[in-house]
Amino acid sequence: MTNESNQDRRNFLKTSGLLTGGAILGSLPFASQASNQPSYGYHFSANDTIKVALIGCGGRGKGAAQQALSTKQNIKIVALADAYRDRLDDAYKVLTERGLKAADGSPKVDIPEDHKFVGFDAYKQAIALADVVILASPPGFRPSHFEEAVRQNKHVFMEKPVATDAPGIRRVLAAAEEAKKKKLNVVAGLQRRYQxxxxxxxxxxxxxxxxxxxxxxxxxxxxxxxxxxxxxxxxxxxxxxxxxxxxxxxxxxxxxxxxxxxxxxxxxxxxxxxxxxxxxxxxxxxxxxxxxxxxxxxxxxxxxxxxxxxxxxxxxxxxxxxxxxxxxxxxxxxxxxxxxxxxxxxxxxxxxxxxxxxxxTDNPYQIEHDELFAAIAKGEYKFADAERTAKSxxxxxxxxxxxxxxxxxxxxxxxxxxxxxxxxxxxxxxxxxxxxxxxxxxxxxxxxxxxxx
Structure with a gap:
């Protein structure tokens, strides 16, 4: 947003023709799975644990993490990241107070102190420790966090919306294409799609x-x-x-x-x-x-x-x-x-x-996590929500x-x-x-x- 008097501070040159309406509006259905591209992120530890990192420890992040823990899969939360230490500590308290245990008796929330990351770049370190990342920071950070998750070959659950301006949308669309090529499952928190x-x-x-x-x-x-x-x-x-x-x-x-x-x-x-x-x-x-x-x-x-x-x-x-x-x-x-x-x-x-x-059982907030983690556990590529979420x-x-x-x-x-x-x-x-x-x-x-x- 800018006023007319400040218009000369902006560069209004159009970006590549690939971003015009014809290309962006094309191919609404989910991308075909019949691809020769390699799959990433389907190989977990010896006991088949799916390791999850939570990026953004506010209310939505805590809720999404608890829904991930409530799926039937062998989930462990292994890392937390937030700009603020107090929000991270609150999330850790909420996620551990139920005392959830895995099938082998180990805690489902297993986050040592050196897996708690604070600051604007904390997300990079937390993403590196996980198979799946939950992106729940304020929406303005979503493009950079999603880009990094895809770069590191991670499956993603990300809250909506996925950007706050057009440059951010273009970044998400580009990362969405990379996620498709890598067959990374991406589910977004427009839960009506799962209701x-x-x-x-x-x-x-x-x-x-x-x-x-x-x-x-x-x-x-x-x-x-x-x-x-x-x-x-x-x-x-x-x-x-x-x-x-x-x-x-x-x-x-x-x-x-x-x-x-x-x-x-x-x-x-x-x-x-x-x-x-x-x-x-x-x-x-x-x-x-x-x-x-x-x-x-x-x-x-x-x-x-x-x-x-x-x-x-x-x-x-x-x-x-x-x-x-x-x-x-x-x-x-x-x-x-x-x-x-x-x-x-x-x-x-x-x-x-x-x-x-x-x-x-019609809880869409839980269903979106149930379906995402079931697909990951089975080694299936089923979800590519990023493109349509970016366009909405x-x-x-x-x-x-x-x-x-x-x-x-x-x-x-x-x-x-x-x-x-x-x-x-x-x-x-x-x-x-x-x-x-x-x-x-x-x-x-x-x-x-x-x-x-």
Whole structure:
């Protein structure tokens, strides 16, 4: 994000033609496994233990690690990495307090002190000790962490979203191609893709049960998230890292960090990605110093190649109507509430075309780990989530570009944007690119003035 007066600081030259919409939008289905490329990462220790490293020890990281430990496979957490020692120590406490044991009686969380790594480069050392890595640091770090995991030939579970700007997306897409060549399994935390109700419903939608999808709406409207007060003598880098949700280089704004789930479902149902979008957004309620630089609401129309428009809404207003859901209209019927315990594809005559009732085992957060680790244990190459997750993340970033600028934004120009939000240097005394003014307020995008591509 930059203002027009600073536009000359940016290089807006288009990147290689390989990154234009035609190439990026191609080949939606999962890549064929009939490859002559070698496989990596399927040979474990003599007792067939799958060694796991957790990169990013916050709430999501701890949750993902516990789900990995809850699979049927012989899993051991062998390394932890985080920028902060206190978060690493908390994760270690949470992961060890259950006292989980492997079949041979050894602890399933076996992390000696020299396998605990702290700092901005800690991820490299932890990745080197594992067969599988869980990437759960704030999204701005995902491109570099994913690149390193692929470089070291590791299987990956990574949380969504996978980047916060177009340069990061391009890095993830390039690493995704390398992961495919190496047959490295990659699962991403867009868990609706692993939720049985969504799987069953979307399969039938794509088989034509609702006819042609001609419109829809996707929502993440809620009360918002936490703040962490600024501390005395705290560096700016430390403050932004502790409050990562409110800074775009780390979070991408909540249209990317949260709403990517629902946007991904729209792309899944349409089996494509938008060619353009326009929208509106701003700060109506959450507009204090501690709200960083993000908007508190975004409303975007995503337009697909066949002319279909899917409307997207996300907001952070306390005390208001909440909805996290998707609704799609077809020529034969409609669907909404796929997240609910019972849901149905409904004909316009009021009769269900297909219905699904959730089972007690339908936990998508656990299923994604169960399926990933089962494939790894069997030496199978089954999962290549990185490309589609990157493209759905890019869809959300394109939406942010539209709300911040007030302009119509096209896929190709968004993907090829040269605006890099990441700091030039990572150090506790280094300065991020977005800084507060003398009164403590951060620069906010102004539609009609702000340049985003």
């Amino acid at each position: 049985p109700s969504y799987r069953e419903m979307v399969k039938r939608i794509q088989d034509g049960a609702l006819g042609d999808i001609v419109g829809g709406q996707v929502y993440w409207v809620s009360g918002g998230v936490w703040h962490k007060p600024r501390q005395a003598n705290q560096t700016e880098m430390d403050y932004q890292m502790r409050n990562w949700y409110y800074f775009n280089w780390l979070c991408g704004d909540h249209i990317t960090e949260q709403h990517v789930h629902n946007i991904d479902v729209a792309n899944w149902v349409k089996n494509s990605y938008p060619v353009s979008c326009q929208g509106t957004g701003g700060r109506q309620v959450r507009n204090g110093k501690d709200d960083g630089e993000i908007f508190d609401h975004h409303i975007v129309d995503f337009v697909y190649a066949d002319g279909t428009t899917i409307n997207s809404q996300c907001r952070h207003y306390e005390g208001t109507y909440s909805r996290v859901d998707e609704m799609f209209l077809g020529t034969k019927g409609k669907v909404e509430g796929m997240e609910k315990k019972s849901s149905a594809l409904m004909g316009y005559n009021g009769q269900p075309i297909f219905s699904y009732t959730a089972k007690p 993340t890019m869809t959300s970033i394109m939406g942010r570009m539209a709300t911040y600028s007030g302009k119509m934004v096209k896929w190709d120009e968004a993907l090829n944007s040269q605006i890099d939000l990441f700091p030039d240097k990572l150090a506790w005394d280094a300065m991020p690119k977005s800084l507060p003014d003398k009164d403590g307020f951060y620069p906010i995008a102004i539609p009609g003035k702000t340049i985003t591509v």
